[in-house]
Amino acid sequence: MSDLDQQMYREVILDHYKNPRGHGALEPHDAHAEGQNPLCGDEVSIFVRFGADGDTIDDISFEGRGCAISQAATSMLTEMVKGRKASEVAVLPRDELLDEIGIPLTPIRLKCAILGLGVLKVALHKAKGTPLPEEWRGMDGDDLTIG
Amino acid sequence: MAVTPAAKLDAQKLRADFAVFDEVVNGKPVAYLDSASSTQKPRQVLDAMREFYEHSYANVHRGVYTLAERATAGYEGAREKARAYVNAPSSREVIFTRSATEALNLVAYSWGLENLGPGDVVVITELEHHANFVPWQFIAKKTGAEFAHIPIDDLGELQLDALDEIASRGNVKVVANNLVSNTLGTINPVEKLAAWAHEQGAIMVVDAAQAAPHKTIDVQALGCDFLAFSSHKLCGPSGIGVLWGKRELLEGMQPFNFGGEMIRSVSLERTSWNELPYKFEAGTPAIAEAYGFGVALDYVSEVGLDAIEAHEHDLVVQTMDALAEIDGIRIFGPPADRRTGIVSFELENVHPHDVAQILNWENVAVRAGHHCTQPLMTRLGVAATTRASFYLYSLPDDVDRLIAGLHKVKETFGV
Secondary structure: OOOOHHHOOOHHHHHHOOOOOOEOOOOOOOEEEEEEEEEEOOOEEEEEEEEEOOOOEEEEEEEOOOOOHHHHHHHHHHHHHOOOOHHHHHOOOOOHHHHHHHOOOHHHHHHHHHHHHHHHHHHHHHHHHOOOOOHHOOOOOOHHHHH | OOOHHHOOOHHHHHHHHHHHHHOOOOEEOOOOOOOOOOOOOHHHHHHHHHHHHOOOOOOOOOOOOHHHHHHHHHHHHHHHHHHHOOOOHHHEEEEOOOHHHHHHHHHHHHHHHHOOOEEEEEEEEOOHHHOOOOHHHHHHHOOOOEEEEEOOOOOOOEOOOHHHHHHOOOOEEEEEEEEOOOOOOEEEEEHHHHHHHOOOOOOOEEEEOOOOOOOOOOOHHOOOOOOEEEEEHHOOOOOEEEEEOOHHHHHOOOOOOOOOOOEEEEEOOOOOEEOOOOOOOOOOOHHHHHHHHHHHHHHHHHHHHHHHHHOOOHHHHHHHHHOOOOOOOOEEEEOOOHHEEEEEEOOOOOHHHHHHHHHHOOEEEEEEEEEOHHHHHHHHHOOOEEEEEOOOOOHHHHHHHHHHHHHHHHHOOOO
């Protein structure tokens, strides 16, 4: 085991995993999407409520089950995007989230880390017609899975 | 499992054939516990393939020159070895495919599309690999046939008392089942299912991908109609698999792929099909891979399937006993004497992906995920499991390292 290895489960990741922020369904909500990562069966469901301007993400929550990386990353994502504009979040570069997560990720685990971000962008797409992230294009709207 | 002491294999000695174990990290080779997914390759197979490419390679069944004759002899020799391995009556019934998956798709498309319709019932099981599940689900939808499943009990064993109810739903035409579950290791009662299938006038399709590397298979004793297995799970190269089918069924089926090799004659008006097995082998096949597959069958047969089965049984018992001592572990599947060398489990409050990631720190390789058995995961009430699986080169020390690694996982996650 190397130091690099251990960083993957640094305290902040385990904290978000065990005590996820913004956890649970949000009712009523303005935007919602679900997605799976078929590699490991990770599931994330995201709910968004917009502010009076119809663009600001006033509240956001998620439900899901999966590995520490996927669930912690989604928890961190909800904190990151709260109060920001939907139009801006719809094109949020994945690196911004990855910087926040701040751990070395193999290509396979990268898919776990960006699952929540993809699902959020799908939710915004369904509610506001913002662009879909590349890896989700061509998927059926109600049955989104990244490969 | 009655096994004579003479059937024991020496895993430590066999490991000399596998260069992968020469590579050490912190003084230890990989504890490779993912053989159910794919096995490592012995140098006998690799050397033979290289030799074949260097001295016997050309396309098959075409050239009249010496190299082409050697290549054809090598390719057809492998077919005969595959025939003998499963005790098939004729090598004409042995079709080389890209994989066991392709073999099962071949049956679903070529037999299923022609023979299924409304009022018919396709029967699969709750613990089927997606390769023997999704093709049938798709073809059933396409033809209007009903798609029924045989449920499992809490130990992951088929509930055969559900068969009468399934038979009452219509004309059962296909029963598809794996001989060994790739997720739980359950050894399924395929002989009984085949007998029941035939009573219903149905065909029996067996996915033996997970069985063929670990136990003796006799298609005639099983009484099935089709059986699929692959090379890469039994020490051979990837990219090659086998479909065995009863001759009269294969003869009555349309081809699955079209192109060169599979035709008898082609004109602008019509095309007629080649004889078995070539009717189902369109295009240039994986020639050297087929040859290497044959060498792998020799290798595994020489070690001895009884010895492999007994060796894996010992490792399964060791693993299940040790796991039972760890708080928060739940083992899935039947008791050791009713499974092959596979142990799936979960550790409470830690996702299998995280378990596998931390085990990798200790150079312990296990599989984490749904193992291409999502309906089974749903039945077990989990999204995924961690799976340790064994083969002829696996050591008791690999199991010890797995257990030590799991304590590391618990420590990291504080569970």
